[in-house]
Amino acid sequence: MADSIRVAPSLLAADFAALGEAVRTVETAGADLLHLDVMDGRFVPNLTFGPIVVEAVRKTTRLPLDVHLMIEEPIRHVDAFADAGADWLTIHVEACEDPAATLDAIRRRGVKPGISLRPGTSFSDLEPFLGAVGLVLVMTVEPGFGGQAYRPEQEAKLTRARQLRRAADLDYVIEVDGGIGRETAPAAVAAGAEILVTGSALFGAEDIPAFIRDLRAVSPPPV
Numbered sequence: 001m002a003d004s005i006r007v008a009p010s011l012l013a014a015d016f017a018a019l020g021e022a023v024r025t026v027e028t029a030g031a032d033l034l035h036l037d038v039m040d041g042r043f044v045p046n047l048t049f050g051p052i053v054v055e056a057v058r059k060t061t062r063l064p065l066d067v068h069l070m071i072e073e074p075i076r077h078v079d080a081f082a083d084a085g086a087d088w089l090t091i092h093v094e095a096c097e098d099p100a101a102t103l104d105a106i107r108r109r110g111v112k113p114g115i116s117l118r119p120g121t122s123f124s125d126l127e128p129f130l131g132a133v134g135l136v137l138v139m140t141v142e143p144g145f146g147g148q149a150y151r152p153e154q155e156a157k158l159t160r161a162r163q164l165r166r167a168a169d170l171d172y173v174i175e176v177d178g179g180i181g182r183e184t185a186p187a188a189v190a191a192g193a194e195i196l197v198t199g200s201a202l203f204g205a206e207d208i209p210a211f212i213r214d215l216r217a218v219s220p221p222p223v
Contacts, residue, residue, distance in 0.1 A: 006032035013199030029209040033064040035197045040071035044144030051084035058085030075102040082109035090114030123157045141178030147200045150179025155191035162192035189218045
C-alpha cells in the first residue's frame with residue numbers, strides 16, 4: 001500500500017530519438033518509476049518495442065521499470081523481460097490462457113507481478129488473482145494508443161480495488177493509466193489510485209518538474 005502518490009512517466013510519449021535524454025529529464029524532475037508499454041500488434045492494434053528497449057532504458061536509470069505487457073500469452077516472454085531488467089511485469093487478464101501460471105512465472109524470476117484489464121472488462125475477472133499480485137493497473141482508456149481522453153466511469157474499479165485490498169488484507173498498490181494530468185489526477189486519486197501513469201500530459205508540459213510535483217501533491221483519501 002502506498003503512503004503517498006507516485007508518478008510514473010510513460011515513455012511511450014517520449015521522443016524516441018532522444019530516449020536517454022528523456023529518461024534523464026524525468027528522473028531529475030522527480031519521477032518515482034518509469035512506465036514502459038509493450039504492444040504486440042495482436043492484443044492491441046499498435047506495435048511498440050520489446051526487451052531490447054527495456055534493457056537500454058535499464059542501463060540509463062536507477063528508477064524502477066514498470067513494464068506493461070499488452071501482448072498475447074505474455075508467459076512466453078517473461079524470461080526475456082526479466083533478463084532485460086524489468087522490476088514490475090504487468091499482464092492483462094484478457095491476454096492469458098492461465099493468468100495464475102503467468103503471475104507465478106513472473107514471481108519465480110524475482111520480478112514483481114501486476115495485473116490489468118481493459119475498460120470493458122469487469123473488475124470481477126481480476127478478483128481471483130488479487131492475492132498473487134503486487135500491483136493492480138486500472139486502464140482509464142482503451143489500451144494501445146497514447147493521448148486518449150480519461151474515462152471517469154473507470155474510477156469505480158479503482159475504488160473496488162481499494163475496498164477489496166482492505167477487506168482481504170492484501171498489499172498490492174493501485175495504479176491508473178490513461179489520460180492522467182493535472183485535471184484528472186485528483187479524481188483518480190480520490191477513487192483509489194496511488195501510482196499515476198502519465199504520458200502525453202507530462203512530456204507536453206512546459207515545466208516537467210512542476211508537473212510531477214503537482215501530481216505528487218494530490219492528497220490521497222483517508223485510510
